[in-house]
Structure formats: structure tokens, C-alpha cells
Amino acid sequence: MRNSNEAGIRVNNSSGNYIGYIAANNNEYGVLVESSSGYNDIGASIEASTFFGNDYGIRLNSSSNYVIQRNTVSNNNHGIYLTSSSDNDIKGNDLSNIGGHDSYDDAEASQDDPGSNYWDGNRFTNHNSPHKIPGGLSVDYNPTSKKPNIPNIAGARHRSPKNK
Numbered sequence: 001m002r003n004s005n006e007a008g009i010r011v012n013n014s015s016g017n018y019i020g021y022i023a024a025n026n027n028e029y030g031v032l033v034e035s036s037s038g039y040n041d042i043g044a045s046i047e048a049s050t051f052f053g054n055d056y057g058i059r060l061n062s063s064s065n066y067v068i069q070r071n072t073v074s075n076n077n078h079g080i081y082l083t084s085s086s087d088n089d090i091k092g093n094d095l096s097n098i099g100g101h102d103s104y105d106d107a108e109a110s111q112d113d114p115g116s117n118y119w120d121g122n123r124f125t126n127h128n129s130p131h132k133i134p135g136g137l138s139v140d141y142n143p144t145s146k147k148p149n150i151p152n153i154a155g156a157r158h159r160s161p162k163n164k
Helices: none
Strands: 007-012 018-020 023-025 029-034 044-047 050-052 056-061 066-069 072-074 078-083 089-091 094-096 103-105 113-115 118-120
Touching: 007 023, 023 029, 029 050, 050 056, 056 072
Parallel strands: 007 029, 018 044, 023 050, 029 056, 044 066, 050 072, 056 078, 066 089, 072 094, 078 103, 089 113, 094 118
Antiparallel strands: none
């Protein structure tokens, strides 16, 4: 999914969503999730996908209980960006070569759980110390210096945004 005006995938006011094994490139949002959640035993997840050359790779607004894992989020202006969202688990993602915020979370309490993400080309070089997530109180206490093993999505062509 590429070259749309707004989002490769958009989810609004919905529960128990699974977004996986996709490539969303060169959009305003790779994936945009608004007013959505996982609840009870039905989870919600964004996993094993590639978001390249977007303004925002993954964007959650007023959304909770998502597992965001094993994604390649690279060469976007913003990587994983959460506003008014809580109780999300963010782990094992490759956030590389992000122009602005590699991640952002405006939670006023440390309720989102980022951990074991790979931050490279983002002005973060000390993988032995916690990585503070801008905007609120969230911290990746276990950043990794090894790229996570993320499946290559068939058809995911990493093209520069200027070559749309």
C-alpha cells in the first residue's frame, strides 16, 4: 500500500484489530489508529510490517491495549507516535533513520511499555543505557544494539519518498 493521500491502513473506533505482514510506504501515515483498542481476551496488534518513507510510520491517537512488535519503521519523518494513548506494549521494532521523533508518547504516567527496540541512525548511540521516549514518562529500559529478526514482507520495496 503506497502513495495514498492519507494512510496505508486506517483504523477508527474499532476493537480487537490485527494489522500484520503489510508494507505501507510513502503515505502521510503508514498506519493510523484512532479511538481503537484491544479489550478482554481480544488483543489488538500491529506486527511484522514495514513502514518506509511516510510522514508517520505508526500513529496511535486515543488508542489502548495494542501490541506493536517486530516492525521495520525506517526513513519516516516520525517513527512510532502515540498521543492520548495508554497501556500499549512496544517491543522488538527496528526504528532506523527517522528524521524527527523516532518515537513519541505523551502519556503522563509511564503506562505504555516500550522495550527492546533497535534505535539506529536516530542520534541514539549508547545501547547500554535507557532510551527516554520524548513527550511523557515512557522509557525503553532495554534498548538493543542488534537489529531484530523481522520478516521481509513480499513486495515491500524501500524507495525514497522523492521517487514516489
